[in-house]
Amino acid sequence: MLKLWQPLTQHAIAPTPPVISRAEGAYLYTAHGRKIFDGMSSWWVTTHGHGHPRIRRAVAVQTEKLSQTIMANFTHDAADEFISEMSRVVDAKFMRIFLSDSGSTANEVALKMAVGAWHHRGQPHRNKIIAFDHGYHGATIGATSVGARGVFSRPHENLLFEVIRVPSPAVDAEKCLAELEKILKSQQHEIAALMIEPLIQGAGGMKFYAPKTLDEITRLAHTYDVFVIFDEVMTGFGRTGTLFAHQQCRELPDIVTLAKGITAGFLPMGATLATQELFDAFYADDRSRMLFHSTSYTGNALACAAAAANLKVWREENTDQKLKQIETYHQKFLSQLNVQNPRVKGTIAAFEIHAADNNYLANIGPELMNFCLEKNILLRPLGNTIYVLPPYCTTQSDLENCYRVIAEFIDQLSLRAA
Secondary structure, three states: OOOOOOOOOOOOOOOOOOOEEEEEEOEEEEOOOOEEEEOOHHHHOOOOOEOOHHHHHHHHHHHOOOOOOOOOOOOOHHHHHHHHHHHOOOOOOEEEEEEEOOHHHHHHHHHHHHHHHHHHOOOOOOOEEEEEOOOOOOOOHHHHHHOOOOOOOHHHHHHOOOOEEEOOOOOOHHHHHHHHHHHHHHHHHHEEEEEEOOOEEOOOOOEEOOHHHHHHHHHHHHHOOOEEEEEOOOOOOOOOOOOOHHHHOOOOOOEEEEOHHHHOOOOOOEEEEEEHHHHHHHOOOOHHHOOOOOOOOOOOHHHHHHHHHHHHHHHHOOHHHHHHHHHHHHHHHHOOOOOEEEEEEOOEEEEEOOOOOOOOOOOHHHHHHHHHHHOOEEOOOEOOEEEEOOOOOOOHHHHHHHHHHHHHHHHHHHHHHO
């Protein structure tokens, strides 16, 4: 009998997973009637809450008109509407948008744009990418190559291409900037682009750093004529307190990648924003200079309808205020926990719990996850880094209960250590 192979799951030791039959707002409901608080927005994708009625209606209406068509030969009304909505919220610097189906794909497209632009400019030797320690950019081979090497990549290390690595700005900003400038000076004519997660390195441990540091990284790269790619797959659509993390910066990148919250958790979708300068490098009578990338579901009409509705909800339902409220709740409840390095940025709260094995495979992670799930709270720690990243409809009482359960776990650890 065919059985499911779940992502990032060691089936030999994992408990039997609950079967989710429906979801509403900040909660998941099992087939047996359990009500589980979604404290991680179902892997960071659900923004306004599960099943938001306006987005649900928009998708339903679109199913009556068009679900899918090839985007190489055609476009459609849902894509046009989404792009129109995006035009209202993105900086005028970004003149082009490439649609895809995931964050990993959006990042693959960004890399091809940057390297391809230098190739078409007659400088194919400019093909190296600068990446940062503790970075994460997806699970496909190219995206994994520019992410930090470790347990995620070890089994298929020989498939990955080499990149130029720089210390994390979240660990040591001064060292990061000094090393970056040294590399740019010595290897400028080999480098195509720099890729970085703006303000928060997510899967690498929810590591925060300041906008002024990111501004300096971008300024340095542009000084040496290197394209800058902001991976906003996680940070985009409100997670850092603004619609996009780069809106907190003075220096703008050349490419921005988006996914996760782009459809508010309804359907898979990715997007890559680019400047006209990048687009023009591919624009020619020569067909061999086109951007050679596509996926079958590029610009899927249902996803575009959800994404357009998502932006309308953002604009018309006081989302900014909801983000501020969640940030305030985080600050209040997190201050009451006895934990290491507590930090809050927008709707994301994170901290560490001391563990003998301070890495992604730290046993404390699944221990807390299982403890919380027994009490109907869904969290999925990154090793001994614990984070809470809820939907924007989350109430104060929702978060109060979530932190209460976390506190119970920490108390249990203290008793065990005594």
